[in-house]
Amino acid sequence: MSITYSVDVKLDVKYSPANILRVLKEGAAMDFVYYQYISDENPVVDFAKAVDIFLATDPDSGDKFMNVIFQDTNFLLWFFESCDGFLEISIGAFGVPWRADFRDKNRMIHLARYIRLLLRLCKNSIVLELKTDDM
Amino acid sequence: MNNKKISILTGLGRADQVRAMYDNIVAILQNAQTYNLTFIDEKTRQVYEPEPDRITQIVYSGFAADLCVKNMDNIIFKIDLIRTSAGDYVSLYPLEPYQKKKGIDCQEEGLDLAFYIERILELCEGFVIWEFVAE
Numbered sequence: 001m002s003i004t005y006s007v008d009v010k011l012d013v014k015y016s017p018a019n020i021l022r023v024l025k026e027g028a029a030m031d032f033v034y035y036q037y038i039s040d041e042n043p044v045v046d047f048a049k050a051v052d053i054f055l056a057t058d059p060d061s062g063d064k065f066m067n068v069i070f071q072d073t074n075f076l077l078w079f080f081e082s083c084d085g086f087l088e089i090s091i092g093a094f095g096v097p098w099r100a101d102f103r104d105k106n107r108m109i110h111l112a113r114y115i116r117l118l119l120r121l122c123k124n125s126i127v128l129e130l131k132t133d134d135m
Numbered sequence: 136m137n138n139k140k141i142s143i144l145t146g147l148g149r150a151d152q153v154r155a156m157y158d159n160i161v162a163i164l165q166n167a168q169t170y171n172l173t174f175i176d177e178k179t180r181q182v183y184e185p186e187p188d189r190i191t192q193i194v195y196s197g198f199a200a201d202l203c204v205k206n207m208d209n210i211i212f213k214i215d216l217i218r219t220s221a222g223d224y225v226s227l228y229p230l231e232p233y234q235k236k237k238g239i240d241c242q243e244e245g246l247d248l249a250f251y252i253e254r255i256l257e258l259c260e261g262f263v264i265w266e267f268v269a270e
Contacts, residue, residue, distance in 0.1 A: 115256060
């Protein structure tokens, strides 16, 4: 069994600043609050500028993600370009509050909630792939 | 016609005893009932009541149990229950007619995996998800 650290989705939309911006706005409409760094006092509100910073960041940099606070949990949000040019979105490093007791009495991260949250974020696009990853 | 075959794997952990596997299968069948899924014969399309005892025997013996299901909108898909050395898995394969939608950036309707991902999450409600693959 693997421990899941992220959920990755590949969408039938091109990797482009406009489409990244669209996803960020969709998240904001769902009450996502973005922070460049989790220690920042002020959330990111200029999404267009955030996309510019994101795209200008070295792809190998550990800073190429957004911190998201949502309800009582938090996670990281990444954007990638697939090898065939489509937009891939990942969420991961899940906060612990979204745990649940399951049938076998394991108290584990409620992964289905994060998968559904990612699907909600992508509801206007066609989902081509979705998978969990242990990084 | 789109003949793409999709596999959605959901790791459920691994039931060590027949009784535990039986309980898991009963829970999956109850989830199906809760979400208004009807079991049908793949060839005749006749509705039937699946037998958890028989399914348990098949899966515990190391074979895959195939179940054909339709929802209230008559969208038909197949579920495989199988155990591997890594754990017990539920797979879902869409059958005709596919659930399609038109996404942003798309000229034509495409097969949207989100619909099927939601269905398998419903079937596996209450279980820890260890791995999830939809592609």
